[in-house]
Amino acid sequence: MNIKILAFGIAKDIFGGTSVNLELANDATVYNLKYLLEQQYPRLKQLASYMVAVNNEYALPGDNLHERDEIAIIPPVSGG
Amino acid sequence: MTPGQLSAAAKSFNFLKGNHGSDKMNSLNTNIQIFPFPLNIQSSVDWIMSPESGGIDVFIGTVRNQTKGKKVIKLEFEAYEPMAIAEMQKIAEQAFEKWPVQKVLVHHRTGVLEVGDVPVVIAVSAAHRAAAFDACRFIIDTLKQTVPIWKKEIFEDGEVWVAAHP
Numbered sequence: 396m397n398i399k400i401l402a403f404g405i406a407k408d409i410f411g412g413t414s415v416n417l418e419l420a421n422d423a424t425v426y427n428l429k430y431l432l433e434q435q436y437p438r439l440k441q442l443a444s445y446m447v448a449v450n451n452e453y454a455l456p457g458d459n460l461h462e463r464d465e466i467a468i469i470p471p472v473s474g475g
Numbered sequence: 476m477t478p479g480q481l482s483a484a485a486k487s488f489n490f491l492k493g494n495h496g497s498d499k500m501n502s503l504n505t506n507i508q509i510f511p512f513p514l515n516i517q518s519s520v521d522w523i524m525s526p527e528s529g530g531i532d533v534f535i536g537t538v539r540n541q542t543k544g545k546k547v548i549k550l551e552f553e554a555y556e557p558m559a560i561a562e563m564q565k566i567a568e569q570a571f572e573k574w575p576v577q578k579v580l581v582h583h584r585t586g587v588l589e590v591g592d593v594p595v596v597i598a599v600s601a602a603h604r605a606a607a608f609d610a611c612r613f614i615i616d617t618l619k620q621t622v623p624i625w626k627k628e629i630f631e632d633g634e635v636w637v638a639a640h641p
Contacts, residue, residue, distance in 0.1 A: 451557050474552065
């Protein structure tokens with residue numbers, strides 16, 4: 396499946412845009428996504444941490460992804 | 476509550492909302508919004524006040540002129556708006572569960588802010604002050620940890636996304 400991943404904050408700089416598209420296996424998990432992204436964008440590994448959000452909720456590494464999910468990379472937040 | 480009162484409450488939300496604020500997640504006792512233009516502190520206070528309240532606690536975040544001794548020219552705030560609204564709503568719900576508070580307002584800015592500008596206003600009303608103080612502090616502390624909003628500090632000689640790197 397082809398998924399679109401939204402990027403915010405420093406993730407936008409790392410991806411070079413506000414989103415990237417990635418081809419993933421149909422049963423892919425958040426863990427699989429992070430692994431693939433880190434292969435393509437090694438600078439992700441230099442971040443203090445980052446989370447993946449699925450449909451506006453923080454996701455766990457074992458959560459499955461689906462083609463129509465809204466997926467976003469959440470680098471360390473710094474609001475307030 | 477009568478339909479007339481509900482309609483009046485909805486109008487007051489629309490007044491606060493202006494043309495750009497996102498307020499998909501509001502009920503009669505929470506007011507959670509993100510604005511791309513200056514926050515209105517007085518209208519926040521007006522909204523949080525109620526005859527049942529014995530006190531209100533307001534936290535106003537402001538842009539500081541330096542960070543670790545380095546002069547800050549301006550800040551840029553970016554939000555993942557639908558998720559940020561949802562996370563702020565969760566924090567408000569937790570505040571209602573933890574303390575006997577009456578109303579919670581959280582307004583956050585996006586865009587470019589200069590020294591002295593206000594990125595965040597949090598207001599809490601309660602019958603007694605202790606709950607308002609405690610809930611207000613909990614809301615700003617938790618917001619800084621969980622809400623997907625990012626701050627870029629812009630210096631004379633460069634810029635940095637705050638907290639991005641260890």
